[in-house]
Amino acid sequence: MIEFIWPWVFLLLPLPLLASYLLPRAGNRDAALYVPFFQTLSRLETSAPHTSVRNLLLSAVALLAWALLVTAAARPQWVGDPIELPTTGRDLMLVVDISGSMEAQDMELGGQNANRLQITKSVVGDFVTRRTGDRLGLILFAARAYTQAPLTFDRKTVETLLYEAQIGIIEENATAIGDGIGLAVKHLRERPLASRVIIMLTDGVNNAGEVTPLQAGELARREGIKIYTIGIGAETGTASSLFGTRNINPSADLDEATLTQIAEDSGGRYFRARDRNELQSIYAVLDELEPVDQEAETFRPTLTLFYWPLGIAVLLSFLLVLVKLPWNQWLGRNTAEADKPVPLQGGH
Structure with a gap:
């Protein structure tokens, strides 16, 4: 049977949702550089169906990582059947x-x-x-x-x-x-x-x-x-x-x-x-x-389990960081530099 040493820690589970509703959102700032076709590209991107699905998946993974961190903080442990001494x-x-x-x-x-x-x-x-x-x-x-x-x-x-x-x-x-x-x-x-x-x-x-x-x-x-x-x-x-x-x-x-x-x-x-x-x-x-x-005395063997949810939470957080990195921007820049014409050098 799994028990938690500090079960009251689960009261922190809704903290990210409360923070998203109660804290003021960051205001929109004017872009430092205006590109004529940027608004068109932005509309095409936000209208793509896969974008909303991707955002939902990322949010779900982030909430799962938070839930696992809270679970680890509650110190789960497996408690075995009583052994009579x-x-x-x-x-x-x-x-x-x-x-x-x-x-x-x-x-x-x-x-x-x-x-x-x-x-x-x-x-x-x-x-x-x-x-x-x-x-x-x-x-x-x-x-x-x-x-x-x-x-x-x-x-x-x-x-x-x-x-x-x-x-x-x-x-x-x-x-x-x-x-x-x-x-x-x-x-x-x-x-x-x-x-x-x-x-x-x-x-x-x-x-x-x-x-x-x-x-x-x-x-x-x-x-x-x-x-x-x-x-x-x-x-x-x-x-x-x-x-x-x-x-x-x-x-x-x-x-x-x-x-x-x-x-x-x-x-x-x-x-x-x-x-x-x-x-x-x-x-x-x-x-x-x-x-x-x-x-009569009994003994119940215990096995600490907190490192399992903690390890999975750290792994998910690492994956989220990787997904959030601007891979398209970096790859696009490398592609553009590769396609740039090389000037011919010649002399008379």
């Missing part, structure tokens, strides 16, 4: 840490050392593909948080944007956990109450941002939004120095106490992922979230 599922905002510490290579992927962000992409990407019927969104944070993907049913796009995330695209030397949660709450606060969930993954402690994690968690609790927090990073590792190797805890900066409090206050749960297998198990548990009924 999935109405069962949850609204999940995935909040992922991409600060510099996520580069730590303390895990394995396919038998090789891998950093924490690579493990996250591998596991969370599989989780995204399994969430059929859910709206998914993606927020990345380091020194500040930003929305990589708003809530959408397009799981493939969310997965692609997750894989494209790189450490360093935001200032990486800080971690704004509170801002990440706060931005997720902003996206979810208008969604149905029973369907709103935040899954936040980090490997550090909040040391940047405008909102503290506990403030953001309290905001989520008041909005009825459940938060699941995940702390990622190995607990044992070795470091080399001049005095040999020593055992270290690569996740010493992980603020588990705050992550646990945020999750429990909102009715969620804190998980600890020390390797890829544990992270997979965590997202398998999150997969068990039961879908909930939501209000």
Whole structure:
């Protein structure tokens, strides 16, 4: 079905007719050059039947071009049949840490050392593909948080944007956990109450941002939004120095106490992922979230059409200009110059 975004523009259709009746006509001016037989030729031309038909056709084409311009200005668009969108599922905002510490290579992927962000992409990407019927969104944070993907049913796009995330695209030397949660709450606060969930993954402690994690968690609790927090990073590792190797805890900066409090206050749960297998198990548990009924939603595909009448109107206007050009006068002048006798040159 074709609809118009600005249908009131059609009120301009009679404008050329109104202008022709209301505006004063241009007065006749005396000719600058009088030709004895010009009046006779003029009468013969105006009396020719084809002249009036030609003028009517030109006027009709001009009015058609005007009507097409007005139609284009009204912004026509084709609107398809309603498509019912999935109405069962949850609204999940995935909040992922991409600060510099996520580069730590303390895990394995396919038998090789891998950093924490690579493990996250591998596991969370599989989780995204399994969430059929859910709206998914993606927020990345380091020194500040930003929305990589708003809530959408397009799981493939969310997965692609997750894989494209790189450490360093935001200032990486800080971690704004509170801002990440706060931005997720902003996206979810208008969604149905029973369907709103935040899954936040980090490997550090909040040391940047405008909102503290506990403030953001309290905001989520008041909005009825459940938060699941995940702390990622190995607990044992070795470091080399001049005095040999020593055992270290690569996740010493992980603020588990705050992550646990945020999750429990909102009715969620804190998980600890020390390797890829544990992270997979965590997202398998999150997969068990039961879908909930939501209000039915429909989507109607639209296709913009204004460029069709606009293009035809421009073409008709160009043809009118060509027809109005004095082709007879130009051709007659060329013919006269061609028939002009060439003076003979001779000398005695």
